[in-house]
Amino acid sequence: EPEVTQTPSHQVTQMGQEVILRCVPISNHLYFYWYRQILGQKVEFLVSFYNNEISEKSEIFDDQFSVERPDGSNFTLKIRSTKLEDSAMYFCASRDGTVSNQPQHFGDGTRLSIL
Amino acid sequence: GDSVTQMEGPVTLSEEAFLTINCTYTATGYPSLFWYVQYPGEGLQLLLKATKADDKGSNKGFEATYRKETTSFHLEKGSVQVSDSAVYFCALTPDILTGGGNKLTFGTGTQLKVEL
Numbered sequence: 001e002p003e004v005t006q007t008p009s010h011q012v013t014q015m016g017q018e019v020i021l022r023c024v025p026i027s028n029h030l031y032f033y034w035y036r037q038i039l040g041q042k043v044e045f046l047v048s049f050y051n052n053e054i055s056e057k058s059e060i061f062d063d064q065f066s067v068e069r070p071d072g073s074n075f076t077l078k079i080r081s082t083k084l085e086d087s088a089m090y091f092c093a094s095r096d097g098t099v100s101n102q103p104q105h106f107g108d109g110t111r112l113s114i115l
Numbered sequence: 116g117d118s119v120t121q122m123e124g125p126v127t128l129s130e131e132a133f134l135t136i137n138c139t140y141t142a143t144g145y146p147s148l149f150w151y152v153q154y155p156g157e158g159l160q161l162l163l164k165a166t167k168a169d170d171k172g173s174n175k176g177f178e179a180t181y182r183k184e185t186t187s188f189h190l191e192k193g194s195v196q197v198s199d200s201a202v203y204f205c206a207l208t209p210d211i212l213t214g215g216g217n218k219l220t221f222g223t224g225t226q227l228k229v230e231l
Contacts, residue, residue, distance in 0.1 A: 043204065045218040056216040091158060101147050101166040104219060108158035
């Protein structure tokens with residue numbers, strides 16, 4: 001069964017540095033998402049992406065964050081000038097979108113640790 | 116805004132016991148409802164879904180019925196196994212007729228531990 005893949009599985013970065021989290025969505029999917037889960041808290045929506053532009057974003061997704069689909073397969077989340085509170089598990093998801101109410105499929109996540 | 120409320124965990128059961136994890140939601144119209152499961156060290160996997168009132172989602176012995184009148188989507192399994200130990204998340208996406216996008220809103224998750 002096709003799956004969403006995320007790299008790296010664990011990223012350790014110094015505070016203030018930039019980090020790029022990478023995702024390869026399922027190949028025929030049209031909608032892409034990033035979520036994060038701070039340790040012990042609920043999974044929170046960050047951003048959704050469709051047709052090469054952001055379709056929705058949360059209050060968390062401020063100017064520090066950006067997303068990009070640089071080619072036909074990758075979907076990246078860039079965090080500039082990282083802060084301690086950015087430490088979390090980041091999940092990428094994708095959805096078919098050609099049929100309504102199709103579920104989102106998630107990757108295994110990238111654990112981001114800011115030191 | 117939309118919200119999902121789940122029962123607090125951890126829930127500890129003996130193998131073959133009956134499982135119920137309560138989930139209620141607040142949303143306009145008829146959202147789509149989902150249960151996701153997260154096994155240790157893994158990502159979120161879709162367990163089951165229901166997209167309209169009175170629908171029953173089912174998978175791997177788990178079931179949940181979309182109850183509009185009580186705004187609930189409780190997860191049940193008749194006989195749990197040790198391998199069911201995981202964190203279970205209830206979630207929703209907005210009713211497409213409300214124009215609310217398609218982001219998932221999650222509950223806090225309920226950890227299930229099944230012992231022999």
